[in-house]
Amino acid sequence: MGFAAWRALQAIFDADRHGTSPKAWAIRTGQAISGVIYGGLALWAFELLDEFEDIGEADEEAKANSMAAAAMALPQGDLLVLLAGLVMIGFGVGNIVQGLAQDLGKRLRCSDEFSRWVVPLGKIGYGSRGLAVLPAGLFLIVAGLDAQSSDARSWGGALQAVEQQPYGSWVLGLMAVGLIAFGLFGFVEAAFRGIRPPPEIC
Structure with a gap:
């Protein structure tokens, strides 16, 4: 929070x-x-x-389907579910781009040598976080296009679908390592990030 x-x-x-x-x-x-x-x-x-x-796996999936069904029951509900999926895809792609393109070291108040060690953690972490939300977003898009709430998946269910693909376990393992890297970079930011609030807030 x-x-x-x-x-x-x-x-x-x-x-x-x-x-x-x-x-x-x-x-x-x-x-x-x-x-x-x-x-x-x-x-x-x-x-x-x-x-x-x-929450058990079946209960979690039932909850995801129930939420999607409730959204689809609204006027233009299928478009709302589709929009939610697009927002998640945008969030994921944005994180991947941030990891690849953004200079994460410029906002850290630490030595250049330390920055060179920790910035790769942030790049890997942002990319992994982006990849982790893409499957759930794709399932929401499919649910919105097909107007079938049963196509929606929870985050865990979407990742399980990835695991069932060829080399899926390896993909999830690498993704987990990347998310650990993101967590470690979060500790670095908590310690060294420079924050300059606008004057009107101060």
Whole structure:
């Protein structure tokens, strides 16, 4: 929830001082979407704590199908599900591009030598995080196009579908290593990231 709140500060108050150019608004929109996704993950985690038990695989898939069915029952519901899938795809692709193109070291207040060691963790991590959400987004797009809520998958179910493909276990293993790298880079950012809030906030 703390990370989701930080994303809100970035998007609403321009905590990173991106400005108001079209590119800046695109970045801040991406930050807002990221905040919504992480807020949803946090609420899901709180729900698990409240129930004092893990949700089984079948229950998790049934919940994903039920949510998709509820969305499709709304006017233009299939388009809403399709849009949700496109948002997830955009989030995933954006993370991959961020890992490949963004200079992650410029926002760290640490030595150049240390930065050279930790920036690859961030690049691998952002790319892996992007790849991890793509399967769920693709299933939502298929569900929206077919107007079949049964095509929707939870995040775990989507990754399980990847595992069932040739070399899928290797793909998931590499993805897991990448997500660990993202977590480690998060600790580095917590310690060394420079934050320059706009003067009106200070």
